[in-house]
Amino acid sequence: MELLTEPMSYEFMRRALLVVTASGVAGALLSCWLVHMGWSLMGDAVSHAVLPGVVIAALTGIPFAVGALVAALIAVWLIGAVRESGTVRPDAAMGIVFTALFSLGLVLIARFPSQQDLHSILFGSVLGVRDSDLVQVLVVSAFTVIVLLAFRRDLILLAFDRLHAHTLGLRTRALTALLLATLATATVAGVQSVGVILVVATLIMPGATAQLVADTMRGTMALAVVVALIGGVTGLYLGYYADLPPGPVVVLTQAVIFAAAQLLAPRRGVIPRAVASARGRRSGMMAI
Template sequence: MSIFEFLLEPFGFVFMQRALAVTVVASVVCAVLSCWLVLIGWSLMGDAVSHAVLPGVVLAYIVGIPFAVGAVLFGFLAVGLIGAVRDTSRVKEDAAIGIVFTTLFALGLVLISVTPSQTDLSHIIFGNLLGLSDPDLVQVLVLGAFTLGILLLKRRDFTLVAFDPTHAHAIGLNPRLLGAVLLGLLALTSVVALQAVGVVLVVAMLIIPGATAYLLTDRFGMMLLLAPAISAACAVAGLYASYYLDAASGGMVVLAQGSAFAVVYLLSPRHGLVARHLARTRRTWAAAGTALQTTQ
């Protein structure tokens, strides 16, 4: 098999073409949003919202309305419940997040188990990348374009709120409102990503790309370029691996992202484990050399 046959064979199938389009779109949108989640420290909140949208998605399916409507409603419900538990009890925020998102996620599992359906709703949990239909593709493209457009349009405001909410408030911005918008976009992004990898693995796509880019650069603008580029490359690599290894597509995409993070974690020029070890070694030898010269 030539290199061209190797590269082109998987995408000779229509279902692989749909999978590629959905995965790349989901990867790019999740990666851009993940930059703010990592910067603000909302990784656990991203986990909570991405899992808490499950009952909203199932109810939307039952009622016959777009998944995004149910996801956004339950995303905000989860955030409201977390705040209520945190503010009206001795329970701290991390525990409140764990309580709320696991309860809502369990509610979603129960709804799936008791909902009569001609289709297998378990694909909402684990993803069904190779079984996507044309309407699924259109929904992902529309939601992805809308979410990415808002993120890019308001990127300066989101970034200012992330770095200095006090200054943002002083110049007339509303940090609480912008936070709510970001959470709404998080719920929409979860709908986009669950089409690719399911609810269980959505959090990986929302966290790993931003964390990987964060280890590569100190400039937030560069993060916004590196994260989606890395994520899209991992999406393509994961699909190739899943095709030739006959493995789960969503899992391979996330595994590719995790592998990319591991490589960057070890080999990043400034913040990698190896680079920091070498820098410490050089400082130690420099200090020993200085001490030796002093004694002489």
């Protein structure tokens, strides 16, 4: 029990736990849609594109979440504009926008150095979260979770059959825009805990892991949240006791959980499928 309670005796660890929990739940729920709809690259694009917004926020003293959110929304709009132009493929549009904005952020850091540490921007600074940062993360995470749960039925229909959703009278373009808005807010929440570079992992791995085990969208959402919470809390404790940066450890913990599911998932895991295949061949040989 002392191993569990000692870290929580420090206020910075309690704040870090709240940030990891809130951002983890928001990212986990969204990851179910990103993975199913094949939007993983979109998540990567938006997560990197928030860097200039974070840097400008640090330079001007405006709230961190405001700068990151504005940059994320601009990235989503630019990606949509380039895609709608029809001059390049959608994946190329995302690659062009996120590399350009990420490079802009690096240039701003080099040209206008501030007290904000580059390492904390890129890899997160969850142990240095202030009360104002905590409030911002909780607000944007709550918005993400509320929107995804309130519109989950429409968004599930959009994810599985966009044409059928349109036939039923759903405003598919508005739902897509809403989903992209939640991507922006979930990214803002995740950047504080794991940084600009690694936040894409928290937007993909929980959903990808859950899809290996669960058969329904509801089950996938619930399991993705469990994966995010286990990865976040375990990574935070491992980082504390091993004196390692918590952000990368959180991502590595989720990666280990994904690898275990990849190997051991009852129907889709590598080992169960290999065993079933071997049994099928054996039964066939016996029948012959």
